[in-house]
Amino acid sequence: MTSLMLTGIAELVTNDPAMGDGSDLGLIHDAALVIEGKRVAWVGPAVAAPQADSAHDVGGRAVVPGFVDSHSHLVFAGDRSEEFAARMAGRSYSAGGIGATVAATRAASDEQLAANLARHVAEMRRQGTTTVEIKSGYGLTVVDESRSLALARQVTNETTFLGAHIVAPEYAGDPDGYVDLVTGPMLDACAPHARWIDVFCEQGAFDVDQARTILQAGKAKGLGARLHANQLGHGDGVQLACEVSAIAVDHCTYLSDADVDALASSGTTATLLPGVEFSTRSPYPDARRLLDAGCYVALATDCNPGSSYTTSMPLCIALAVREMGMTPGEALLAATQGGAGALDRDEVGHLQVGATADIAVLDAPSYLHLAYRPGVPLVHAVFIEGRQ
Ligand SMILES: [Zn+2]
DSSP, rough: OOOOEEEEEEEEEETTTTTTTTSOEEEEEEEEEEETTTTEEEEEGGGGGOSOOOOOOEEEEEEEOOEEEEBOOOOOOOOOOOHHHHHTTTOOOOGGHHHHHHHHHSSSOOHHHHHHHHHHHHHHHHOOOOEEEEESOOOOOOHHHHHHHHHHHTTOOOEEEEEEEEEOOGGOOOOHHHHIIIIIHHHHHGGGGGGGEEEESTTTBBBBHHHHHHHHHHTTEEEETEEEEESSSOOOOHHHHTTOOEEEEEEEEEHHHHHHHHHHTTSOOEEOOHHHHHHOOOOOOOOHHHHHHOOOOEEEEOOOOTTTTOOHHHHHHHHHOOOOOOOOHHHHHHHIHHHHHHTTSSSSSSOOOTOOOEEEESSSSSHHHHHSSSOOOEEEEEBTTTTT
């Protein structure tokens, strides 16, 4: 196996508290990193670096773990920019807008959906994202949900069945009938292409009892549970996520003290999605409160054409720092290691020896610039499984 050494690293973020400065980020200054095959083989100060077959000088830049975007909806067609403009002119956001994307997605060919998906994944890569989770949820028929997941599976193993995004228009008068479809034939068709099952548990979508039924049906088929909850108002979704040991509960904008206590004493990650609050002009979740309570916290884009049409993890980091009470270091951890936890993955989201060599090289001397220079394209190069 040939080895490649990255040299000239002004600041290396390992996310290993045993390394470097001893902080949670495990910062090493004037560092080197050796890749062997797909893995990180060595990290440390450049002066102590071993021999390698070849070297790549990153020119005094910062190197961070590739971002882990644990929440996106990239299988869709259509455009909702006019809805966005209307919202910015004062109309409020509701779950109902999803229906417009469902109609466009059903009408699109597989080739159109695949091309749109590839374009968005490429956009993510350019911004340093090396692991991405992708949900279905704009098909809402057996055929359209299963083809959405089959397409998503071609670009990531982190695929999530979200047939329970909203009640399909054909079942508008019979939501329980739709839950039967989701937990029956739709689940049967989708489970082979999915690792996770998810429900939009919110007013206007699915209530807690429906969500519990759907998550339990998915778990019985071998899928892991995750949940959209407490986005638009208070509710019992976070409690349900903890009750069923969901790997993550996403949004968490409106939380009671009991919700925070339940999260802190569970293994469930609270995934915060600040692109949504930005794009819907809504109050941001309080990351500081969750961190101070000892909860696991992740940051993700929720990239979707309605409520958060951004693929940029650096934007989410900047928003989390400016609007949600996180330090730049906490935000970077949440966007890397936090996302990995929200996908139950321990070999990504950090750069310890043995990790997958998923790496972002920043056009900056420090990771601090991710939040300090918002809106600037700071990702200079990306390595996925050791390959640039
Ligand atoms: Zn979402």
